[in-house]
Amino acid sequence: MGTSIELCIGNVSLSYSKNHMGIDYGFLFQEGDLFDRNMDPIAYGSYEEHPEEMGELDEAEELFARTLSRILPRLEILGFTLEAARAEYQAVVAEAVELDSYSELEEKKYEYLSFEEFCNLACRYPLSDLKSGYIEYETPDRDMLSQGRFAADIDEFDRIPWTDNSDSYWSETSFLSARVCILSAESMLRVFALNAANAEVEVTWAFGSIVHAGWVQREAFLPGAQQKQKVLIATEGVSDARIIRRSLDILRPDVADFFNFVDVNERHHFWGTGNLVKFAEGLLRIDVLNQVLFVFDNDAEGVDAYRKLEKLTLPGNMRAMLLPDLEDFREFATLGPEGVSVSDINGRAAAIECYLDLRLDQYPPPQVTWSNFKKDIGAWHGALDYKDSYSKHFYDQSDDLLRNGSYDVSKLLKLNDALIEQAGLLTP
Known part of the structure; x- marks a missing residue:
C-alpha cells in the first residue's frame, strides 16, 4: 500500500517514487505551470497492485505541466544535452557488457544498440499515438498484447540493457517506459525530443496525491530554478x-x-x-x-x-x-x-x-x-x-x-x- 509520484511525458513514465518525493523536478517548470486536473489512474503503476486506491484519484490533483518544447531550453542551460545523454547511455551499456562477461549463458551476451539505434527505437512512434489502456493479467497472450505495435520490434528491445523494471508493463506506454526509459529523466526527454511530433506533448509531475496522503508537505513542490x-x-x-x-x-x-x-x-x-x-x-x-x-x-x-x-x-x-x-x-x-x-x-x-x-x-x-x-x-x-x-x-x-x-x-x-x-x- 502507498502513494506514488511520477514524472511523465504523455503517459510514459520517466521517474517513479513511492511514499516519498524522490527527485525534485520543480526546476523543469515555472510559475504558471501549476494545474488541477483529473488524472488517468492507469498512469500510476501502484494502482496495478492496489486497484481499490483508484478512487482516490477521482478528485482533481495538483500537478506541474509543460510541453516538451518548452522544457528543452531549461535542460540545455543545465547541461542536459544530447551528448550528455549519449555519454550516459554508453556508461549503462558498458556496465551491462561487464555484467555479461560474468555470465556463462550465451543468450545473456548481447550486441547492444548503439546510441543512434536506441534513439531511433525510442522515437519510432509519436508518444501521443501510444495506447495506455490496461491489459488484464487473465488476457490470453497478455505480454504480446501489452507490447502492442512494439511486439514487432522485440528483437531490438532485447538489445537494450536490462533493468529491474524491464518486465513490468501492461500497455504500450508502460512497455516503452519499462524497456527504453533506462536513462535519467532529463536524458530521456532529450532523446524523445528527437521526434518532432513529440514537441507539444506535455511533461507532467503529478504530486497532489502524495501530498494528500501526507507523505510529503505541499511546500516541498516549488517551480523554478533552484x-x-x-x-x-x-x-x-x-x-x-x-x-x-x-x-x-x-x-x-x-x-x-x-x-x-x-x-x-x-x-x-x-x-x-x-x-x-x-x-x-x-x-x-x-x-x-x-x-x-x-x-x-x-x-x-x-x-x-x-x-x-x-x-x-x-x-x-x-x-x-x-x-x-x-x-x-x-x-x-x-x-x-x-x-x-x-x-x-x-x-x-x-x-x-x-x-x-x-x-x-x-x-x-x-x-x-x-x-x-x-x-x-x-x-x-x-x-x-x-x-x-x-x-x-x-x-x-x-x-x-x-x-x-x-x-x-x-x-x-x-x-x-x-x-x-x-x-x-x-x-x-
Missing part, C-alpha cells in the same frame, strides 16, 4: 545588466529565472572593465561556490579585460564571455582621424547598445567614433554615437512590441543565445 542552479551575471555597468535582464525576461522567458544580476536597479558596485576584473579576483580569493558569468562588451576595452580574466584560470563555476561577434558589425560606419569609413567593429566598438534596434528616424544612420588605441591588444576602441538614445528607445517599447512589433530584436536574440550557451557550460 538556488544552486542559478547563474549570477556580472557586467561592466548597470546599462548592460538592465538591457540583458529585460531582453531575457521578454525574449527568453523560459529560462529567465536561471539568471540573477548584480544591482540591476540600484547603484553598480563596479563600473568599468577594470573593476569587473577586480571583482572576479575577489571572488576567486574567497572561493565562492555560486555560478558566475562575467560579461564584457565586445569592444577593445572589453577584449583587453576579458584576456586578463582568462589568465586567472577560472574554476568550473565561473566563466567569462564577450558579447558575441555579429555579421551586422563587420561593415559598420565609423569616424576617425581620416574621416568616415566602413570598418569591422567586432572586438573594437560593439558595446551593449549596438545590439539594440539602431533605426531612429530623428538621428542619422548609426556610426561609431574611434577614441583611443589599446596597445595591449593592438586595436582602436570606439563608441556608438547617441548610444543613450538607442537605450531610451529600447526602454520605451512595451513588452508586446518587443515580442511581436517592428522593433528589431534579432541582435538581442543572438546575444541571449550566446549567454545561455555559456551559462550551460558552467559546472556547479
Whole structure:
C-alpha cells in the first residue's frame, strides 16, 4: 500500500517514487505551470497492485505541466544535452557488457544498440499515438498484447540493457517506459525530443496525491530554478545588466529565472572593465561556490579585460564571455582621424547598445567614433554615437512590441543565445 509520484511525458513514465518525493523536478517548470486536473489512474503503476486506491484519484490533483518544447531550453542551460545523454547511455551499456562477461549463458551476451539505434527505437512512434489502456493479467497472450505495435520490434528491445523494471508493463506506454526509459529523466526527454511530433506533448509531475496522503508537505513542490542552479551575471555597468535582464525576461522567458544580476536597479558596485576584473579576483580569493558569468562588451576595452580574466584560470563555476561577434558589425560606419569609413567593429566598438534596434528616424544612420588605441591588444576602441538614445528607445517599447512589433530584436536574440550557451557550460 502507498502513494506514488511520477514524472511523465504523455503517459510514459520517466521517474517513479513511492511514499516519498524522490527527485525534485520543480526546476523543469515555472510559475504558471501549476494545474488541477483529473488524472488517468492507469498512469500510476501502484494502482496495478492496489486497484481499490483508484478512487482516490477521482478528485482533481495538483500537478506541474509543460510541453516538451518548452522544457528543452531549461535542460540545455543545465547541461542536459544530447551528448550528455549519449555519454550516459554508453556508461549503462558498458556496465551491462561487464555484467555479461560474468555470465556463462550465451543468450545473456548481447550486441547492444548503439546510441543512434536506441534513439531511433525510442522515437519510432509519436508518444501521443501510444495506447495506455490496461491489459488484464487473465488476457490470453497478455505480454504480446501489452507490447502492442512494439511486439514487432522485440528483437531490438532485447538489445537494450536490462533493468529491474524491464518486465513490468501492461500497455504500450508502460512497455516503452519499462524497456527504453533506462536513462535519467532529463536524458530521456532529450532523446524523445528527437521526434518532432513529440514537441507539444506535455511533461507532467503529478504530486497532489502524495501530498494528500501526507507523505510529503505541499511546500516541498516549488517551480523554478533552484538556488544552486542559478547563474549570477556580472557586467561592466548597470546599462548592460538592465538591457540583458529585460531582453531575457521578454525574449527568453523560459529560462529567465536561471539568471540573477548584480544591482540591476540600484547603484553598480563596479563600473568599468577594470573593476569587473577586480571583482572576479575577489571572488576567486574567497572561493565562492555560486555560478558566475562575467560579461564584457565586445569592444577593445572589453577584449583587453576579458584576456586578463582568462589568465586567472577560472574554476568550473565561473566563466567569462564577450558579447558575441555579429555579421551586422563587420561593415559598420565609423569616424576617425581620416574621416568616415566602413570598418569591422567586432572586438573594437560593439558595446551593449549596438545590439539594440539602431533605426531612429530623428538621428542619422548609426556610426561609431574611434577614441583611443589599446596597445595591449593592438586595436582602436570606439563608441556608438547617441548610444543613450538607442537605450531610451529600447526602454520605451512595451513588452508586446518587443515580442511581436517592428522593433528589431534579432541582435538581442543572438546575444541571449550566446549567454545561455555559456551559462550551460558552467559546472556547479
